[in-house]
Amino acid sequence: MPKKAKILIVDDDPLNRLVLEKTLGQDHDVFLVDSGEKALTFTKSNQVDLIILDVVMPGIDGYEVLVQLKENPITQSIPIIFISANNSHTDEAKGLELGAMDYITKPFNASIVKVRVRNQLLIKQKNDLLEMLASIDGLTEIPNRRYLDENLSREWRRSKRNGSCLSVLLMDIDHFKRYNDCYGHRAGDECLKQVAQALAAQCERSTDFIARYGGEEFAAVLPDVNKQQAQAFAQKLRKAVHDLNIEHKASLNAEHITISIGIASMENGNASAEQALLEQADLGLYAAKDAGRDQVFAVNL
């Protein structure tokens, strides 16, 4: 059964809330709040797919709620439908200009509300799919560089704010040029795919991720992980690639595919920018290559 969409209804009038709940509750999971303040609090800790928002309410009005939701990267892409007794063209234009996806006037017709909600949910589904496709590397099917840049930046800011640890790993397949030269570019592609999948499969926490950094390089972002824990995780990644046991008879350091890994860990906010973490991890990677490859090297920040 497809998952039900989560819809938040924000209206200070209890009767309107009741009618909207009856109208939408059969097909969707409906949540009700009676003020703009409660809507902002609710969306901080709950993921919702669509918001139906009254305009005129005591406290902060619907327009202001919308502005605040659009300012927050976590809530900015939630579609919002205004529902209001203000039925002038000026009000409708203002709501749409602020970024609402639709504007319904009260008194409303239940069937029309249902259809308009369904339309917005379909658009949201398509947008989410496009967003997901734009973040996935076509060859290896793991997150791409774009995803890495966006999410590393967010995690760096979060760790800096909370004073928590953040570790970044950069890894590179050893003597991969020789692999391509020996087995051909198509076999090289297949090898990249297998290595990427094996690396990604080691991420057990939902906050960790591994992305293709470019060519035969990968990056891991590990929030709340210190240097020691990052070293243990890197050894696990190295072993996962060993265990694939992909023959590499042209390698100069082993008879199968291996990876080298550089680690940089931010502890107590001691990295000036997310870029610094990547640069330090890159230095670690060079050191691991220099030390003979198939190694892990952690750099002190």
Ligand SMILES: Nc1nc2c(ncn2[C@@H]2O[C@H](COP(=O)(O)OP(=O)(O)OP(=O)(O)O)[C@@H](O)[C@H]2O)c(=O)[nH]1
């Ligand atoms: N098949 C395939 N090869 C790629 C892809 N992207 C990059 N490469 C190859 O990866 C190789 C990287 O070579 P180098 O940077 O010299 O590194 P290396 O041979 O792995 O040597 P070390 O890193 O020093 O161990 C090049 O031959 C690239 O053509 C890809 O998508 N598919």
